[in-house]
Amino acid sequence: MMPPVARSFLRVTDLSSEELRLVIDRALAYKKAPQRSPDLLRGQSVTLYFNKPSTRTRISFETAVHRLGGLPVTVGPNDLQMGRGETVEDTARVISRYSAAFVTRTYADDEITRFAKAASIPVINALTDGHHPCQALADLLTLRERFGKLEGLTLAYVGAGNNVVHSLLEASALAGMNMRVAAPSRYPADPVIVEGAKRLAEKTGSRIEITESAAEAVDGVDAVYTDTWLSMGDPFEERKQREQVLAPYQVNAALMKRAKPTAVFLHCLPAHRDEEVTNEVADSDQSVIFDQAENKLHTSMAILDVLVSGAI
């Protein structure tokens, strides 16, 4: 028998522009009134599978499930029979019989896609090699709080192409925000994702621009974003090489000066201080990094809410 179709959140473009706005609105509502739906998950569990380390995403989702009245069941790669060869599909079918949703952080995007196909419950991507959509939700909420709107803002991402910038590209395009990405040709954002975001941006009236120049990208922008130069899953042997190639992409005070005086600095964290960002910038008044971290809790509640309640 085919499982009933459940909406999942594997990448930002699984949402429409309107749905994305609804999730951000709902996250704001949860931030104002954390106890607005204490029974949404009453008597139910949410399974969280973390195959990579996590501080913010894991703790925010566990707390979100608790605040919504449910039980978070967190497992790692050594806990599940999947580690001994049970298929992704069988695991998905089994967990669908117990839990209201499945939140997963893993490597290959293909694994999470297969899981969602076989599951009859919503599957939420808590980070894969290709995407970090929950992070983008927290980032949009942070920018919306700071500027009152997203449409027409310009965000510059400076650093290595990775999951975080991919999700930001999709989120910016859907939200009508302009985005500039400065990355070296050796570590670019995935061109397929860039092209998809550009097509979406055309529809929402925003602009996506790619450059190799950090200075050019940051000129006059409202927000500057960076992330680690070496993501979880990237070959550790590349570390030295990446440090060399990416050194001109460090976000420091001189680079921040090129942005608007009202510009904010964002980082999904964990930060590698004095590598991709200086302490001076990370700890400056312009930095909103801990608001982003807090907002992961409110957006975790919101995405669980809209998927489990069937609001989208």
Ligand code: CP
């Ligand atoms: N930003 C983020 O996803 O942090 P964690 O890896 O700590 O979850």
Ligand code: NVA
């Ligand atoms: N790009 C980073 C994000 C960590 C939250 C990584 O994948 O390791």
